[in-house]
Amino acid sequence: xxxxxxxxxxxxxxxxxxxxxxxxxxxxxxxxxxxxxxxxxxxxxxxxxxxxxxxxxxxxxxxxxxxxxxxxxxxxxxxxxxxxxxxxxxxxxxxxxxxxxxxxxxxxxxxxxxxxxxxxxxxxxxxxxxxxxxxxxxxxxxxxxxxxxxxxxxxxxxxxxxxxxxxxxxxxxxxxxxxxxxxxxxxxxxxxxxxxxxxxxxxxxxxxxxxxxxxxxxxxxxxxxxxxxxxxxxxxxxxxxxxxxxxxxxxxxxxxxxxxxxxxxxxxxxxxxxxxxxxxxxxxxxxxxxxxx
Amino acid sequence: xxxxxxxxxxxxxxxxxxxxxxxxxxxxxxxxxxxxxxxxxxxxxxxxxxxxxxxxxxxxxxxxxxxxxxxxxxxxxxxxxxxxxxxxxxxxxxxxxxxxxxxxxxxxxxxxxxxxxxxxxxxxxxxxxxxxxxxxxxxxxxxxxxxxxxxxxxxxxxxxxxxxxxxxxxxxxxxxxxxxxxxxxxxxxxxxxxxxxxxxxxxxxxxxxxxxxxxxxxxxxxxxxxxxxxxxxxxxxxxxxxxxxxxxxxxxxxxxxxxxxxxxxxxxxxxxxxxxxxxxxxxxxxxxxxxxx
Numbered sequence: 001x002x003x004x005x006x007x008x009x010x011x012x013x014x015x016x017x018x019x020x021x022x023x024x025x026x027x028x029x030x031x032x033x034x035x036x037x038x039x040x041x042x043x044x045x046x047x048x049x050x051x052x053x054x055x056x057x058x059x060x061x062x063x064x065x066x067x068x069x070x071x072x073x074x075x076x077x078x079x080x081x082x083x084x085x086x087x088x089x090x091x092x093x094x095x096x097x098x099x100x101x102x103x104x105x106x107x108x109x110x111x112x113x114x115x116x117x118x119x120x121x122x123x124x125x126x127x128x129x130x131x132x133x134x135x136x137x138x139x140x141x142x143x144x145x146x147x148x149x150x151x152x153x154x155x156x157x158x159x160x161x162x163x164x165x166x167x168x169x170x171x172x173x174x175x176x177x178x179x180x181x182x183x184x185x186x187x188x189x190x191x192x193x194x195x196x197x198x199x200x201x202x203x204x205x206x207x208x209x210x211x212x213x214x215x216x217x218x219x220x221x222x223x224x225x226x227x228x229x230x231x232x233x234x235x236x237x238x239x240x241x242x243x244x245x246x247x248x249x250x251x252x253x254x255x256x257x258x259x260x261x262x263x264x265x266x267x268x269x270x271x272x273x274x275x276x277x278x279x280x281x282x283x284x285x286x287x288x289x290x291x292x293x
Numbered sequence: 294x295x296x297x298x299x300x301x302x303x304x305x306x307x308x309x310x311x312x313x314x315x316x317x318x319x320x321x322x323x324x325x326x327x328x329x330x331x332x333x334x335x336x337x338x339x340x341x342x343x344x345x346x347x348x349x350x351x352x353x354x355x356x357x358x359x360x361x362x363x364x365x366x367x368x369x370x371x372x373x374x375x376x377x378x379x380x381x382x383x384x385x386x387x388x389x390x391x392x393x394x395x396x397x398x399x400x401x402x403x404x405x406x407x408x409x410x411x412x413x414x415x416x417x418x419x420x421x422x423x424x425x426x427x428x429x430x431x432x433x434x435x436x437x438x439x440x441x442x443x444x445x446x447x448x449x450x451x452x453x454x455x456x457x458x459x460x461x462x463x464x465x466x467x468x469x470x471x472x473x474x475x476x477x478x479x480x481x482x483x484x485x486x487x488x489x490x491x492x493x494x495x496x497x498x499x500x501x502x503x504x505x506x507x508x509x510x511x512x513x514x515x516x517x518x519x520x521x522x523x524x525x526x527x528x529x530x531x532x533x534x535x536x537x538x539x540x541x542x543x544x545x546x547x548x549x550x551x552x553x554x555x556x557x558x559x560x561x562x563x564x565x566x567x568x569x570x571x572x573x574x575x576x577x578x579x580x581x582x583x584x585x586x
Contacts, residue, residue: 125508125510127510127511145508180501183501184504184505184508187496187499187505188496188505188506188508188509189510189512189513192492192516192517193512194552194556195488195492195516195549197567197568197571197572198545198548198549198571199484199485199488199545199571200570200571200572200575201548201567201568201570201571201574202480202544202545202548203481203574204570204571204574206480206544208473208476208477211477212476212477212481213574215438215477215478215481216481216482217418217420217481218420219482219486219518219522220481220482220485222515223488223489223515223516223518224485224571224575225512225515225516225575226512226515226516227571227572227574228572228575228576229512229572231565231568231569231571231572232565234568235561235564235565235568238556238564239556239559239564242556242557242559245556246556246557249549249552249556250553251495251499252491252492252495252549253549253550255491255494255495256488256491256542256545256546256549259487259491259542260539260542260546263487263531263532263535263538263539263542264535264539266532266535268532271528271531271532272524272528274490274491275494275524275527275528277493277494277497277498278489278491278492278494278497278517278520278524279490279493279520279521279524281496281497281506281520282493282517282518282520283521
């Protein structure tokens with residue numbers, strides 16, 4: 001199968017490498033707005049060829065994989081819509097789904113030659129320590145989960161083809177509603193990132209911030225590891241998933257209001273309730289181990 | 294030197310083991326409200342003897358080390374005040390300092406035979422994965438920091454003796470004001486714990502909480518690792534340091550109010566400001582690596 005990879009980074013590069021290693025993809029052409037990224041993709045063997053334009057990358061493509069940041073999805077989809085061969089399948093790896101589906105619906109409905117039904121929204125739950133196609137790893141998705149969020153009119157055969165690819169890459173394929181997907185990841189991924197960014201920014205902005213950070217220990221380092229992530233990517237995720245993130249943040253702020261009151265009034269019972277529920281939950285094996293992201 | 298260890302757990306046990314390994318303590322008697330903990334201290338060789346009461350432990354003690362949870366400090370200090378030999382030095386390992394100093398001032402001033410001036414407030418910035426004296430490690434403090442927070446009338450010789458002990462245990466000794474200590478650790482330790490407990494409790498309390506937690510990835514696991522900590526210990530820390538924690542939490546909530554607005558209004562500029570400051574700070578090596586807690 002001929003794969004056009006739009007966006008040549010860690011996730012897209014690892015997907016191409018994994019599909020190729022599984023024998024389900026034989027020919028990979030990549031396009032990236034940064035020509036150096038596509039060139040690196042060729043030099044590390046993830047791409048057979050770097051295309052100079054989206055149009056060139058899409059020529060005769062059977063599968064088109066969008067692996068750009070979610071903020072760049074609308075523009076990428078609009079261009080893909082112009083050149084996608086009519087029988088190709090388009091999929092993505094975006095970590096928010098409702099906004100990507102909406103962007104795809106707009107872009108692909110505007111182009112009569114390609115049907116929105118052949119777009120399969122997907123999200124591999126995996127990540128690596130280091131960005132860039134030079135760190136692509138064909139084993140990145142092995143044992144990890146891949147979520148598809150088809151809509152009512154998603155073409156069944158297109159969906160089956162995309163799910164088979166990820167299955168071949170070693171992922172456990174799970175299908176769910178896009179709204180549920182976004183609510184889940186708002187809670188377990190997007191909100192924690194926002195909270196971690198906020199804590200580091202808060203302390204860094206204090207007059208004695210530098211001195212305080214000099215005394216940070218292992219707990220602080222764990223809590224703020226995700227605050228080292230790309231601010232552009234997470235700004236885009238926060239905006240793309242802002243309905244679900246807003247609801248989750250609102251609930252969290254209400255709990256913090258209550259904890260502020262409990263601290264101020266020395267309400268030991270309430271503090272214990274919250275801390276104990278958290279500690280039992282966190283230790284109780286309900287937090288799955290093993291997935292990256 | 295003869296050491297009386299009040300509270301036989303990981304930190305106190307490790308301190309006794311470190312002082313003994315450095316040759317600065319020769320004789321260690323321990324007391325714990327849980328006789329089994331003291332017995333384990335003897336069986337692993339951290340204690341020479343388990344005392345049946347505080348009074349017995351303090352007999353002829355030259356150094357008295359309080360290694361109980363901060364919530365138990367007032368009661369422990371009140372009892373120590375009754376039996377401490379007049380020339381002994383008392384110190385502690387509590388992770389909040391203003392409240393412990395206040396408790397010591399009350400307890401030790403009430404007992405004319407012992408002077409508050411011989412109490413040296415201290416906080417070793419170290420921790421281990423597993424609690425209990427059976428995990429005591431004489432190397433736990435090597436290369437870690439030990440903060441003393443003397444008050445104006447702390448006896449200079451008593452302070453020097455305690456600092457020399459920790460120096461012998463391999464710690465870097467830093468002296469600072471108790472208010473500053475509490476503000477620093479409210480920001481880099483106590484607030485992150487509260488925030489991490491709150492996130493897990495928030496999700497666990499949702500109707501679909503179990504399902505959401507099943508999709509938690511590596512970022513969530515890092516962010517919530519500290520939510521597996523002892524709820525009793527952290528409730529006590531939150532209460533003991535509630536003035537500084539309250540101020541820090543208030544500032545953090547104001548930032549979250551602003552981020553809620555930025556998410557709701559899709560204010561990309563403001564989100565980027567906060568995320569970018571955090572990401573640069575976190576990656577910039579201003580967060581010291583190496584300390585435990």
